[in-house]
Amino acid sequence: xxxxxxxxxxxxxxxxxxxxxxxxxxxxxxxxxxxxxxxxxxxxxxxxxxxxxxxxxxxxxxxxxxxxxxxxxxxxxxxxxxxxxxxxxxxxxxxxxxxxxxxxxxxxxxxxxxxxxxxxxxxxxxxxxxxxxxxxxxxxxxxxxxxxxxxxxxxxxxxxxxxxxxxxxxxxxxxxxxxxxxxxxxxxxxxxxxxxxxxxxxxxxxxxxxxxxxxxxxx
Amino acid sequence: xxxxxxxxxxxxxxxxxxxxxxxxxxxxxxxxxxxxxxxxxxxxxxxxxxxxxxxxxxxxxxxxxxxxxxxxxxxxxxxxxxxxxxxxxxxxxxxxxxxxxxxxxxxxxxxxxxxxxxxxxxxxxxxxxxxxxxxxxxxxxxxxxxxxxxxxxxxxxxxxxxxxxxxxxxxxxxxxxxxxxxxxxxxxxxxxxxxxxxxxxxxxxxxxxxxxxxxxxxx
DNA sequence: TAAAATATTTAAGCTTACTTAAAAATATTT
DNA sequence: AAATATTTTTAAGTAAGCTTAAATATTTTA
Numbered sequence: 001x002x003x004x005x006x007x008x009x010x011x012x013x014x015x016x017x018x019x020x021x022x023x024x025x026x027x028x029x030x031x032x033x034x035x036x037x038x039x040x041x042x043x044x045x046x047x048x049x050x051x052x053x054x055x056x057x058x059x060x061x062x063x064x065x066x067x068x069x070x071x072x073x074x075x076x077x078x079x080x081x082x083x084x085x086x087x088x089x090x091x092x093x094x095x096x097x098x099x100x101x102x103x104x105x106x107x108x109x110x111x112x113x114x115x116x117x118x119x120x121x122x123x124x125x126x127x128x129x130x131x132x133x134x135x136x137x138x139x140x141x142x143x144x145x146x147x148x149x150x151x152x153x154x155x156x157x158x159x160x161x162x163x164x165x166x167x168x169x170x171x172x173x174x175x176x177x178x179x180x181x182x183x184x185x186x187x188x189x190x191x192x193x194x195x196x197x198x199x200x201x202x203x204x205x206x207x208x209x210x211x212x213x214x215x216x217x218x219x
Numbered sequence: 220x221x222x223x224x225x226x227x228x229x230x231x232x233x234x235x236x237x238x239x240x241x242x243x244x245x246x247x248x249x250x251x252x253x254x255x256x257x258x259x260x261x262x263x264x265x266x267x268x269x270x271x272x273x274x275x276x277x278x279x280x281x282x283x284x285x286x287x288x289x290x291x292x293x294x295x296x297x298x299x300x301x302x303x304x305x306x307x308x309x310x311x312x313x314x315x316x317x318x319x320x321x322x323x324x325x326x327x328x329x330x331x332x333x334x335x336x337x338x339x340x341x342x343x344x345x346x347x348x349x350x351x352x353x354x355x356x357x358x359x360x361x362x363x364x365x366x367x368x369x370x371x372x373x374x375x376x377x378x379x380x381x382x383x384x385x386x387x388x389x390x391x392x393x394x395x396x397x398x399x400x401x402x403x404x405x406x407x408x409x410x411x412x413x414x415x416x417x418x419x420x421x422x423x424x425x426x427x428x429x430x431x432x433x434x435x436x437x438x
Numbered sequence: 439t440a441a442a443a444t445a446t447t448t449a450a451g452c453t454t455a456c457t458t459a460a461a462a463a464t465a466t467t468t
Numbered sequence: 469a470a471a472t473a474t475t476t477t478t479a480a481g482t483a484a485g486c487t488t489a490a491a492t493a494t495t496t497t498a
Contacts, residue, residue: 004455026475038456040477045454057463057476088332098329105320113307223485245445257486259447264484276446276493 003104006073007032008042009051012060013070023059071135077103078124078131079114085125086118092125092160093168108133127159127178127214146194147210149184155215156181162212170209175199181218222323225292226251227261228270231279232289242278290354296322297343297350298333304344305337310391311344312384327352346378346397346433365413366429368403374434375400381431389428394418400437 011031015023029039047054051066062070080099084090090098112133115121122139124130129137143158157180160171171177175198185202186195192207205213230250234242248258266273270285281289299318303309309317331352334340341358343349348356362377376399379390390396394417404421405414411426424432 002454024475025477034455035457036476037458037478042455084329087336088329090328090332094328098324098326101324102321105317105324107317109309109313110303110307110317113309117306221484243445244447253485254487255446256448256488261485263447 001069004042005046005049005051006069006104008039008046009062009066009070010073012052012062013067013074016062021059023061025060028060068135071131071137072108073103075131075133075135076106076111078128079111079118080106081124081126082118082121082130083114091165091168091172093163093165095125096163096168123178125178126161127157128161141214143214143216145211146184146196146205146213146215147192147207149187149194149215151184151187154181154183154218156218157213158216159214160212161214167209167212171213174201174203176213182215220288223261224265224268224270225288225323227258227265228281228285228289229292231271231281232286232293235281240278242280244279247279287354290350290356291327292322294350294352294354295325295330297347298330298337299325300343300345301337301340301349302333310384310387311379312382312387314344315382315387342397344397345380346376347380360433362433362435364430365403365415365424365432365434366411366426368406368413368434370403370406373400373402373437375437376432377435378433379431380433386428386431390432393420393422395432401434 008028011028012023015021015027015031025039025043026036028043029036032039043052043054043060046052046066050063051069052063053061077099080102081095084095084098085092088095115130115133120132121130127143129139129141131137141158146155149155157176157178160168160176160178162168176182180198183197184194185197187193188195188204192210193204194210195202195204227247230247231242234240234246234250244258244262245255247262248255251258262271262273262279265271265285269282270288271282272280296318299321300314303314303317304311307314334349334352339351340349346362348358348360350356360377365374368374376395376397379387379395379397381387395401399417402416403413404416406412407414407423411429412423413429414421414423
């Protein structure tokens, strides 16, 4: 299967996982940076390959086969991110960009070697779960968006859900890193801002940030 | 530049390095597994991009720009082979196949990180020299084909110039590995066979093998 | 060196993965 | 609910990287 196809099913998978669950051709097109027409075309084509269910004007839904393919690509992406992060001093954004290309050129054999080398990790450096060889995610994610946290409580950062360079640069600069501890000092409910304390620094984040930074309560 | 273009200039570079120095479209086509017509087409196209000199019915010759591109790809290939060989228990052939894909999806930044991690090695696991960041090979190769060795002398294996699985399997099985020592016990000049002693085992190799196994005299 | 074999080039055509423009359907707003 | 805006689909077209078939040039062999 081509890179275009792998990226297409991956985009459907990713959009399907998001809150909005928007997998109509238009939003897939946006995700991939292609025209709506191209997305419709591809959707029809992949339906004939039994990778997704296509019905005019409806959301695209992956078949089991399509889901498996998407998870296989996601697995390779997250394994590469984990490996590069461990071995090299590179920014999360750079690592993401490399993984975005390498994921399509990696045999299952190599993916398994990488996984074994890393001790079969369950999460990548963003805190995203790594599917196993059979395309299953065995961990259950109990984390919540920072926007949903309670004032005065302490949390541990569990996921940074983004591909954006500026976001990662900001996070790196302020210690917003997978595994780090933060205190929610104030929730500004009307403006949807959150004030946190991290490394003895107070930062105020808006909803663009607090909706993609996920945390687990610290006990 | 596309994968097809990178592979095309790489094929010209590789064929140009070989004894026969055959870089006419037909042999490039053979190397890449495409039709002669496709090779001619591509050659014309790359001439307009200043990657090679094209003259009807003549050998293809890379420009400086083309050579640099080829060496950049070769560098990435050999760095990947070195890294995978060091990290994972995989056959030389498997490693080659992975590197063949990864080489096109690797930024210069990542290549440099890999190189630094490995201590900027000069050779890959086949004994092939690794070009530096500027596309230069600074080492001088004094090795000779096993077919050119002298009876009774001892040599160290310095290069295994092949992509072939069966060849690598054979080598792995008999200890024919980069850095290993062999004694040339007999040269059968009429049949072009070579009898060697390695790990206390005697093997007789024909010219298909002795022409692609390179060695340095052991002093 | 002429004939035969081989290699290269040209020409026409195919598939993939896109594009833009216009038509048709759906969703949103008033 | 009608009008408007947005999305989706259809249709036609493009570029890259191939293919096969036929024409042309080169190389080999007898």
